[in-house]
Amino acid sequence: MKVMVTGASGFVGYAVAQALGASGHDVVALTRSERELPAEVRRADGDLRDARALAEIVGAEQPEAVCHLAALARVRDSRADPLGYWRTNVSGTLALLEAIAAQPEPGRFVAASTCAVYGEDVPQPITEAQVPMPTNPYGSTKLAADRAIADVAASGAIGAISLRAFNIAGGVGTHADPDTSRLIPKIVAVARGEAPELTVNGDGSVVRDYLHVLDMADAFVRALDACEPGTWKAYNVGSGNRSTIADVIAAAEEVIGRPLPVKHNPPADEPKVLLADPSLAEKELGWRPQRSDLRQIVRDAYNAVTSRDSAGE
Known part of the structure; x- marks a missing residue:
């Protein structure tokens, strides 16, 4: 087609x-x-x-x-x-x-x-x-x-x-999300020394x-x-998986192998939970997420940026 x-x-x-x-x-x-x-x-x-x-x-x-x-x-x-x-x-x-x-x-x-x-x-x-x-x-x-x-x-x-x-989020080959206003790209930037710290609104308990x-x-x-x-x-x-901001940071620290510098700001006016029910797509499209474990998402995001730089892009 x-x-x-x-x-x-x-x-x-x-x-x-x-x-x-x-x-x-x-x-x-x-x-x-x-x-x-x-x-x-x-x-x-x-x-x-x-x-x-x-x-x-x-x-x-x-x-x-x-x-x-x-x-x-x-x-x-x-x-x-x-x-x-x-x-x-x-x-x-x-x-x-x-x-x-x-x-x-x-x-x-x-x-x-x-x-x-x-x-x-x-x-x-x-x-x-x-x-x-x-x-x-x-x-x-x-x-x-x-x-x-x-x-x-x-x-x-x-x-x-x-x-x-x-x-x-995540990455494919040498292609990662370049938008560091989003959590996982910002985590990657901090892990690579391209940003000084990760800023979190509140205690990191919001669910995404x-x-x-x-x-x-x-x-x-x-x-x-x-x-x-x-x-x-x-x-x-969506994956249907409940992940707090703190969960994402913990997964990233496990993947990268060291703690990340995190600064906590006052809580923001934002939804406490945003979570998908993907059951209709699973039922009617035969679709089911296969790669959406947090650690794999972070690992692939990090590796995509590292591979891109190694390739001189």
Whole structure:
């Protein structure tokens, strides 16, 4: 199957493009970055925010399916720049949907969504039955994109699935998450002496759900096979494992073999627990996380950065 992957030069997008190629798909990456892509992936230079150029690229490539991962994805930044988030996450998705819907045959469309669509003060673990109530512009834009995808699917133009991710981490090859505003990339930076200390809000007792990036990539491969024209469905994609911030630090210290310098700040105004119930994805997609032990996630994140530097990237 010819599959177009948007955001394929990003942390998760790279893993998805690689997994699709390894599964035998013909993968083309829609990207505006010059960063490295998996060896088996072709590059198509384009920007979601340029609807005319995007339509030309899709028309020329004629993909049978799209895995859509290009997005802005920082909660704090979304509060500072809501228009930028709506322009990229919503207008960009609409332009992509329009281009795909113009193809002669219904295509498959798998989108990277987020648990941020559900909001914060909700029962845990979170199931797909939870009514979405986002509390920040990032979550609002991703929910709007989900709804647009669902409406286009209902018209019969595509078959679609949205994968609502929790905390994706780890590494694949020499590719790790470069965003040190996130816990595990910051831990890696501190462990390598690239940051002086790890800052934790409160006592480290908040609970989060960490999923290996390769498990997320596997979910995309399986979701692509499950898309049916005229339908849309959302799945929560998380490990279902309860991990406190203190648990992650302890796992990292075990992997690295020494204590990390940690500074505790006053508690932040943040959810005490964010945990996925992935049972629907397990039941309907046949998906189950295989690599999401905390130690493996941290080890692979650390090794990816070390391997990248050793390779001179």
